[in-house]
Amino acid sequence: MISTExxxxxLKKIVKQKGLKYTEQREIVLNILIHAEDHLTAExxxxxxxxxxxxxxxxxxxxxxxxxxxxxxxxxxxxxFGTDGKKYESNAKSHHDHLICTECGKIIEFLDDEIEKRQxxxxxxxKFKITSHSMQLYGVCSDCQ
Amino acid sequence: MISTExxxxxLKKIVKQKGLKYTEQREIVLNILIHAEDHLTAExxxxxxxxxxxxxxxxxxxxxxxxxxxxxxxxxxxxxFGTDGKKYESNAKSHHDHLICTECGKIIEFLDDEIEKRQxxxxxxxKFKITSHSMQLYGVCSDCQ
DNA sequence: GTCAGTGCAAAAACTTTGCATTTCG
DNA sequence: CGAAATGCAAAGTTTTTGCACTGAC
Numbered sequence: 001m002i003s004t005e006x007x008x009x010x011l012k013k014i015v016k017q018k019g020l021k022y023t024e025q026r027e028i029v030l031n032i033l034i035h036a037e038d039h040l041t042a043e044x045x046x047x048x049x050x051x052x053x054x055x056x057x058x059x060x061x062x063x064x065x066x067x068x069x070x071x072x073x074x075x076x077x078x079x080x081f082g083t084d085g086k087k088y089e090s091n092a093k094s095h096h097d098h099l100i101c102t103e104c105g106k107i108i109e110f111l112d113d114e115i116e117k118r119q120x121x122x123x124x125x126x127k128f129k130i131t132s133h134s135m136q137l138y139g140v141c142s143d144c145q
Numbered sequence: 146m147i148s149t150e151x152x153x154x155x156l157k158k159i160v161k162q163k164g165l166k167y168t169e170q171r172e173i174v175l176n177i178l179i180h181a182e183d184h185l186t187a188e189x190x191x192x193x194x195x196x197x198x199x200x201x202x203x204x205x206x207x208x209x210x211x212x213x214x215x216x217x218x219x220x221x222x223x224x225x226f227g228t229d230g231k232k233y234e235s236n237a238k239s240h241h242d243h244l245i246c247t248e249c250g251k252i253i254e255f256l257d258d259e260i261e262k263r264q265x266x267x268x269x270x271x272k273f274k275i276t277s278h279s280m281q282l283y284g285v286c287s288d289c290q
Numbered sequence: 291g292t293c294a295g296t297g298c299a300a301a302a303a304c305t306t307t308g309c310a311t312t313t314c315g
Numbered sequence: 316c317g318a319a320a321t322g323c324a325a326a327g328t329t330t331t332t333g334c335a336c337t338g339a340c
Contacts, residue, residue, distance in 0.1 A: 019294095020294065020295085021293090021294050021295065023294090023295060023296080025295080025296075026295090057296095057297070057298095058296085058297080059296070059297040059298060059299095060297095061296080061297070061298080061299095062295080062296055062297070065295080065296085
């Protein structure tokens with residue numbers, strides 16, 4: 001779990017390192033994902049920006065470009081939760097996996113150290129450098145059985 | 146691991162149960178996914194059909210509809226990542242999880258018994274009755290590092 | 291001042307839908 | 316025959332790109 005300030009600092013550092021430019025738009029996109037309750041699509045990020053600041057004239061293309069950039073530098077991650085398309089989340093959050101009830105939609109977050117360890121081991125064995133992972137267990141919760 | 150014939154039988158059964166119709170197109174799509182080495186996009190399935198039978202006049206829309214249908218009845222599964230869009234695989238394969246290279250899109254399948262066991266345990270602890278699960282590890286493969 | 295980044299609009303890519311026609315049961 | 320599914324083309328969506336302009340360094 002990283003604070004907003006730390007994530008923003010990290011972004012500044014990366015941008016500088018690459019000889020690129022720091023822009024408000026990238027910060028806004030990152031900031032929205034850090035504070036989002038949920039995983040957001042590009043369009044949801046765009047709408048969120050518009051709803052936070054009616055006068056913003058940010059373009060959807062900039063949102064897409066910012067998301068691609070932020071994912072490339074590993075500050076955010078995209079995953080897919082099913083049929084909703086690509087969704088993004090900030091990496092500056094404590095990691096967790098999901099138990100999802102297919103009846104009522106309830107989501108329970110959990111973390112299992114042993115699984116995390118074994119994932120690392122599997123990655124190493126396959127010479128993968130893991131950037132993130134996602135795991136969903138689908139089933140029926142106690143209330144719905 | 147289920148044989149092609151069993152999967153086709155299963156499809157016939159489901160279709161009958163639902164009072165729907167058995168069509169060659171759905172069978173072709175399912176068959177292609179069963180024999181595919183890789184995970185395929187809708188377009189790749191379409192191209193594969195065309196390349197197997199030049200005279201086929203199947204439409205891309207039918208492929209999309211067949212894929213949605215097969216996923217709905219749980220004969221195939223889709224996963225989505227990176228820039229390649231949604232990819233499908235047959236469920237008539239032994240269960241496995243995925244290591245996905247975010248650079249080149251390569252997918253490595255793996256299975257870890259210990260993880261499977263712990264997933265069961267977590268489900269039990271939360272009084273969930275698991276129906277399925279999916280796990281993806283995202284990272285950079287040895288070729289792309 | 292330079293050049294990466296932006297906004298806009300247009301293009302490309304991807305997916306779904308409407309409808310006449312065909313096919314399964 | 317009647318309903319479901321198909322093929323095609325057209326319409327929607329989503330994402331990327333070209334280009335002139337702006338702003339960070």
